[in-house]
Amino acid sequence: MATIGDVAREAGVARSTVSSVLTGRKFVNPETKARVEAAIAALDYTVNQGARALATSRSMTLGLVVRFHESEFSPALATYIVAVTDVARANGYRTLLLTDFDGADAVRTVIRTRQVDGLVLLNVVEDDARIAPIVDAGFPAVLVGMPAEPSGIDAVDLDFSAGARMLVDHLADAGHRAATFVTWPEEVFVAGRTYAAHFRDACLEEARSRGLELRVLHAPVGPEAVKDALRHLLDTEKRPTALIVHNDAAIAMLPLVLRDLGLDVPRDCSVVSLHSAELGRQFGIPYTAVESQPERVSELAVEKLVARLGSPPEAASTVLVEPPLIVRGSVAGL
Amino acid sequence: MATIGDVAREAGVARSTVSSVLTGRKFVNPETKARVEAAIAALDYTVNQGARALATSRSMTLGLVVRFHESEFSPALATYIVAVTDVARANGYRTLLLTDFDGADAVRTVIRTRQVDGLVLLNVVEDDARIAPIVDAGFPAVLVGMPAEPSGIDAVDLDFSAGARMLVDHLADAGHRAATFVTWPEEVFVAGRTYAAHFRDACLEEARSRGLELRVLHAPVGPEAVKDALRHLLDTEKRPTALIVHNDAAIAMLPLVLRDLGLDVPRDCSVVSLHSAELGRQFGIPYTAVESQPERVSELAVEKLVARLGSPPEAASTVLVEPPLIVRGSVAGL
DNA sequence: CTGAAAGCGCTTACAG
DNA sequence: CTGAAAGCGCTTACAG
Known part of the structure; x- marks a missing residue:
């Protein structure tokens, strides 16, 4: 060498x-x-990047802190990981992967050993233990997802509230006066997943203001249980005229359940959903949907962090990415 | 500090x-x-790890080279990434993530800049461009997955051949004399995914030696197309008496298609499959299956690499992980 | 415009 | 057993 x-x-x-x-x-x-x-x-x-890092005291490396809970493992995780790494490289930064084996401690250690210049936190939850050590150290970081309250750290997330309003409006505009809202299991809310709460709250509020009567259904856990719940919901004379779905398992199963029951969309039931383009493609979901934007969210997050690394301290801010509404004709006019 | x-x-x-x-x-x-x-x-x-690295000329960092092709994006990727990182840390190594933006060049650069002590290549294909620069540099590395021919680099993979034999034997032992083998689309084979070829070859050979007549069906691409293909396969009087499935989309859809058609497993058709436990859980797949072992494969790969880093050069070897057969009673005795 | 010197924060022979 | 010195491969004031 x-x-x-x-x-x-x-x-x-x-x-x-x-x-x-x-x-x-x-x-x-x-x-x-x-x-x-x-x-x-x-x-x-x-x-020799290491020698340069020592001389400049800048590692040109970002730490990517991944939460990984067996129970809520999402296929989207890899999309975020790859997107963050790609954008980081485009900005001249390497990516050190930190699996969150011991929560706050992992963050604290990586900050103290000065291995990274900044931190990207994936999969942030309401009351995220990883946030405190970052705030304590005043370390540059960006959150992907949102904590319950402003943390003093930059954050980027999909605008789930806007997505919810779009879907409700789409139904209301078509003349719908009632719908069933299929959302995540209770435990997802309990686990502090703010995306679930933000979507739900905006959904309920917009429905109220638009005069749409909304019934809430928390889907159960597990594919078979979800299928049964959907079947039970739809296989009745009092079948809802429209569905707003924010639940990956449910939306993946829905086409099959509907076919099972011989129901046609939108003739027998209108359907709108919020899910990722990836999921839509994988399952061939044919409904009008607001599509989440993992690549875009990752990109903005990294760019925000990189910008912060180069310039004087500035108040933290949150960026919400407005998701596109892809109309696929799954809503009947009433 | x-x-x-x-x-x-x-x-x-x-x-x-x-x-x-x-x-x-x-x-x-x-x-x-x-x-x-x-x-x-x-x-x-x-x-300060960087300073230590400079003094010792050991970075205590492993590079994880991820291939990511939109078209074949697998949810399992995150499982491997997290597992590799966890095991690396358990062995005192950090993990630098390298998305394979420009194939061989990415590998060449990271080797030359001495940012990592060794490389883990995920998702290795038959004729993998990332291998040459590693061999040229004589750099420590391990492959997860197998190239077509021995590359002189350590490799770890699931023993797809053994898995195939287990499934064929399981059917043959139950008295089956014929089956349909549902495998990946042609293009997966063309793309050099050796897992597909290894499974297929072993499947055909074991079937021959056990006197099982095998019909091969390459599933099409896309969920709807897969469903239609399965429906077409099963909705006929000449319906196969048994299915061997090595195709994630097909096995995910199969329960629904069978239910659609009012067919019972194993009464109307026996089913065996090779897929990941993760997929099985996600889709509630109820069939006897050989389960791939992403965590185990990742663990062995990292340990092999770490062992090589510490000791004198030694001939490369390939480790095949034998997958477990999980019997779920989806095969009828004949 | 170019170079000699000091320093980044460690480790590792080597004396003592 | 402990310490002074040199060195890992860079960058950055500072002279010239």
């Missing part, structure tokens, strides 16, 4: 001169610069 | 003595050691 000293010798200049062309921070005589670059190419030299 | 010098001063010893207690490589007088440890605690000192 060639070092900066080897390059300097080869080019017949001082190491600091090589460093200057490497960092681009100083003007170097074009001729000298060319010699240095030739030497770099000849020796196949690449900078 | 306290440094080793601060600790030395606080404890009234030399920096090298502090280093000795830090690394544990040298015997230090218990009393001195206690003083040093008190100082460390008092100053809340933690070692």
